[in-house]
Amino acid sequence: MQPSNRLEQIWLALESVTDPEIDESVVSLDFVSEVKIDESNGIEIEFRLPTYWCAPNFAFLMASDMRDAVSELDWVADVTVRLVDHFSAELINRGVARKQDFRDAFPGETDDDLCxxxxxxxxxxxxxxxxxxxxxxxxxxxxxxxxxxxxxxxxxxxxxxxxxxxxxxxxxxxxxxxxxxxxxxxxxxxxxxxxxxxxxxxxxxxxxxxGARRNAAFNGFICRSLLAERAGDKR
Amino acid sequence: MFTTTSGEKIFVVDGHVHLWDGSDENIKNRYGEEFIKCFYDYHKLSPKEYVWPYKKYQKYTDEDFEQDIFQNGYVDFAIFNPQYLGDFYYNGFSSLERNETFRKKHPDRVIANGFWDPRNEEAGLKQLEKDVEKYGWKGVKLYTAEWKGDSKGWKLTDPWSYRYLEKSQELGIKNVHVHKGPTIRPLNKDAFDVGDVDETATLFPDLNFIVEHCGLPRLNDFTFIAAQEPNVYAGLAVAIALIHTRPRYFSEIISELLFWLGPDRILFGSDYALWQPKWIIEKFMDLQLPEDLAAETGQITMEMKKKILGENAARLYNIPISDGASSPKRAESPEPVRKVAPVA
Known part of the structure; x- marks a missing residue:
């Protein structure tokens, strides 16, 4: 299998991961900024969200869903998901890497997991x-x-x-x-x-x-606009 | 005052405005920097010609406010709904002192609301008494997702919050503006969840609860509560700014609100300087609901627009509605003055 196909397989797997509030794929929302494959089939996925403040529980859900979706590919050795430019990036990235529950990743701030x-x-x-x-x-x-x-x-x-x-x-x-x-x-x-x-x-x-459609539409619109502005600022 | 093409004068109360300081000098940490940057990204939902340079947006002058609100913005009366954010900014994002100084310059056109934080417990209750004596607050703005040390938010139903609401009522505060809007930082204890408004509004029937940003994106949660609680109001700040980029979507929102709350419990707010009232009001006055929505909930009428733009807030704050012939004066009477502007 060619590396380019492998890359496509990863993007395809990421397509199935949605932003829970918008009910659209993290790929079509442009949240995933980079996917890398190293020589030993280790995968690194980088993603960013529309604001520095986006809810960490949703970020955590998306990051762990991305990890799980890509891990299902049988040739994948290991997956690192990296959220960038976010106030709790460090806790989220560490929690997802350790396959922690949300409540363990954010000790003291929540008493429930994300089920x-x-x-x-x-x-x-x-x-x-x-x-x-x-x-x-x-x-x-x-x-x-x-x-x-x-x-x-x-x-x-x-x-x-x-x-x-x-x-x-x-x-x-x-x-x-x-x-x-x-x-x-x-x-x-x-x-x-x-x-x-x-x-x-x-x-x-x-x-x-x-009501469910309206909530999702509002989030989708706001998130797309804010992400476009934020990405624009960095260019 | 907005004048229609047929010459009718519409009295305007902007129920949600700010004079903030997000300047580099006032920013305490990265959180403060990211907060104003995030606000700036929202600002860019404005029509292009209304977008400011970032530096000006960080800190604008009293004169900018006077021009954009009173001279160009059709606004007869503006209500400050301040946001403290003391963990992010040295002098706070909004300053009660600055708001009060500005109010004194325009006593017939400005109401400066205050705020409290139940996590200040006993000391904060004493402070509230002093503040009301000093500023004469009739309304407060509550920001349940405010950070304070290790705490990342609070709920209206917290025991200390009830004590503050009781105290507010005792001190003559009538209007409680609660920020329930786009998510900023909830964990799974969602600090912007509208659920706590329900119980609180039932327990405090004499207070008015104005839910700013109508709980978006959880509009259905909000309308479900508001339909049952007669003292719950919808503040249109943020929602109404979508009238430019997403007119169809805004039409859906307003049609839902009219269906569930009726035209008497919806309040206009620009959230200046996030957005300027001028273009929002012009577009709102032009608004016609698309046919499919109008068939479901009825068309929005001129009478409804007048209520939303000014009459409803005037009723909550005892603001006399001027007919444009003389400048408005602050009401002395505790009874609401309701006078509809005559058709010219």
């Missing part, structure tokens, strides 16, 4: 992606009641255009994480808590889950 936070953001990603897909399907003129009644197998067999198929793939990626043991007959569009959506409550339900 609950991960779960919360998974729920937001679920709602955000579900809303995008539902709106797309309704926009095609599909009857809301029959859409809400779809099973996983039905959703998979829907003929969709490129955009629709991409939205479905994004949704199902999160859906599978939250339904690890579900079979093909499972309902495709339940609430995050797992209850079916009554078509009569559809309007209120869509209003509610639109």
């Amino acid at each position: 609950a936070l991960r779960q919360k953001f998974l729920g937001q990603a679920y709602e955000r992606r579900q809303e995008l897909l539902l709106k797309h399907l309704f926009g095609l003129g599909s009857d809301p009641t029959s859409i809400l009644g779809l099973r996983l197998s039905d959703l998979l067999s829907l003929a969709l255009d490129q955009q629709g198929a991409a939205l479905r793939a994004l949704y199902l990626f999160v859906w599978r994480k939250s339904h690890p043991n579900a079979g093909k007959e499972a309902m495709a569009f339940t609430t995050w808590e797992g209850t079916p959506v009554d078509p009569r409550d559809l309007k209120d339900y869509l209003r509610k889950i639109a």
